[in-house]
Amino acid sequence: MTLNAILITGRTINQGATIENKTSLDYQEATALCELNSKDIGILGIKPGSQISVKTDHGDVVVKLKENNGNPDGMAFIPMGPWANAVVDPDTKGCGMPGFKGIKARLEPTDKKILSMKDLIARYK
């Protein structure tokens, strides 16, 4: 199933604790994930820990699904970092700041692999 959501990105404690260690699997585990509440996870019909494809008008990325019942319905959260930034809105709206929060996203279950940090950045070269 597809879920249309509003995506926000931001800090988490595990993202921060691994921020100076971005080649590590710990950093990937901390940031290559998307949090949804259990109702939205039910709509997708997959379990937390499964891969999920996040597509926006600005890009696409595969991350791991995580449950967070603090999120309202239809809200997706990805910790700040290269996976989140693959799909955020680059428009600085005339004040220098890209759109890291409030991006329309389409979420779908996927079998595709989560790219490592190196492979993710290699897509840009």
Add this chain to the structure above:
Amino acid sequence: MTVITDALCPFCGCLCDDLTIVVENNKITDIKNACKLGSAKIMGHHRIEAPMMRADKKSEFKEVSYDEAINEAASILFKSKRPLMYGWASAVCEVHKKGILLAEEVGAIIDNTATVCHAPSTLAVHEKGLPTATLGQVKNRSDVVVFWGSNPVHAHPRHMGRYSVFAKGFFQEKGRKGRKVIVVDVRKTETASMADEFVQVQQGSDYLVISALRAILSGHADVVPESVGGVTKEQLSKLVDTLKAAKFGAVFFGMGLTQSISRYKNIDNAISLITELNAYTKYVITPMRGHYNVTGFGQVCSWETGFATAVDFARGAPYYNPGETAANDVLMRKETDAAMIIAGDAGAHFPADSVRHLARIPVVQIDPYWNPTTEVSNVVIPVAICGVEVEGTAYRMDGVSMRMRKMIEPTLPTDVEILEKITQRVRELRGE
């Protein structure tokens, strides 16, 4: 064994200054008082050990000498018509000073990590000023604390304990019991779970909610609809009563305001609310700054150039216009033809299109760690870690400056040494 007391934490804008560090044989073996974020950084991670270079970004790096890397870095900046020098937040003010000098000499744009953090707050401060206070005042006096679009449990773990929610102060002996804590956010964060009152706004509606609060505060509740941005008029009215009842209220705000639609206008509106609350009682507002010295760059850049960040030296004199001269503006317009990324990670924290452009132009990285910026760099110069191996000045989120201690001896050159040599080499290339 050496024990360093009252050491400063080089991680977040709380700049905690009560750490105890145990050092044995130039290795840190124990840390007391730091949170998970600070400990992780101070205990250390895998480092880049030697300078590296490559012509083609798809090929592997080759180790080179510091001199070779410095010469190449200088040559890239010298040849560039529109260089960008970005980062700075994980370095002490002494580094900023050298960086700004180099930026002026090569006619670069210099911008710091605030550009994806609190730079919109600076724009709002230009419009409205900033009724603020030190964190010491908040600790000693506050009885209402509001976190708006910020989540200190995750991003500033000791903020609530040391300065705001739980801290016992001179006029606030009861700590948590003496305070009302309000969290405004789009989702129920761990910080929200600890609050007395959680106000859940619809994503992108902060401006509307602040405007509604201002209307109610100024006696115009009649114009406010029954629900604004997902918040009932009843809750908004109650919130205004709580805010007004404070003896000393402190509002802390984060990326929930700076990064959502309306950007700096959200903060502009929030500052107006604080100004208006000051007609009734004492209120202050403070941005929750991320990196430990992102505030310091704003200070140094302001006193050196007149502007806090996003300063363009192309005309010879400093020019500032975020939206035109901020890092992502010039990358998105594909205007930048070379970049130096230092003490910040554009590769990880900029949108894909900006990183795509970095991948197309010569990039020099000066940093202790291998990160996504390394992946798009041509020249990589590893350095000592400021605040752990290098002493210097840093500014806490409230603008209080403090001296970072050196905990251990560096084994690599410092940012200041590298920037001085690059500047020297640029002057030689110019025939000076």
